Amino acid sequence: MPELPEVETIRRTLQELVVGKTIQHVTVYWSKIIKKPIEVEQFNDALAGETITDINRRGKFLIINTTTFALVSHLRMEGKYGLFKSSEPFDKHTHVIFHFTDGTELRYRDVRKFGTMHLFLKGEENTNLPLSQLGPEPFSANFTKKYLQEKLKKTERKIKPVLLDQTIVTGLGNIYVDEALFRAKIHPERKANTLSSREITELHREIINTLTEAVEKGGSTIRSYVNSQGQIGMFQLQLFAYGRKGEECKRCGTPIEKIVTGGRGTHFCPKCQKTKNK
Ligand code: ZN
16 A cells, blocks of 8 residues: 555656646546545536646645645555556556546556545545544644654554554554654554653654655656556665565564554564563
8 A cells, every 4th residue: 555655756746747737528437436526427527627736645645636626536555547648558447537638648547446536626625534534744843742742642552553543643554654663663562652752752753754765765766657657656665674574674683573463464673672561
């Protein structure tokens, strides 16, 4: 599932590719992706004739702004956008096509069909679900150490699921939570309310650092993905924990372990990240 850095990379790429283009019409092949309005015809009617003005991001959501509307799009597991010429073929996994007046089209492809799109009048997207439930952006002024401390001290949940909870901080997923916890030397199963002030300082800093590095890495790879079909936004940050089960910890050499925490595969170094629940 794309996390904040991947979605940010997709946002920047789409910004270059589609801003200024006018939608001639929209074709929806799998209507369940369109969550609002309920009638797909209304979705199509609303967007026909609209010009794309800007691409924003909130957490893991892309917001495609047009002259009148804000289209809130979540890619979930497998959703991908790609820009094509209308003459190019597409497969059965392409579910939504935005046909532009210049003969190109933005295609939404989603093998698992878990992605969602909500259409709002511009300005109404932030005060309605799904965006209204999101916590602060990790890069925003609202995401302070004090804020994080306040949230953590109120819960006995394990720290990993708390960080995955998009109402607390938005944008983190399985990969970057494992990485931030590794860097902050905090065991993923520590109870949130047992973290010391110093640990929260580290964690807060490493959440921001990890995501910043990933966004920069994504930014540096944008160009190579502009022409690759439906693969924009895919890149790999050098990882310390995630996906490294059995490999040596880059800090101490101990094999990285994998456990299941809150239903999610979780990677950590048993030496650098001690449990010590008090
Ligand atoms: Zn280690």
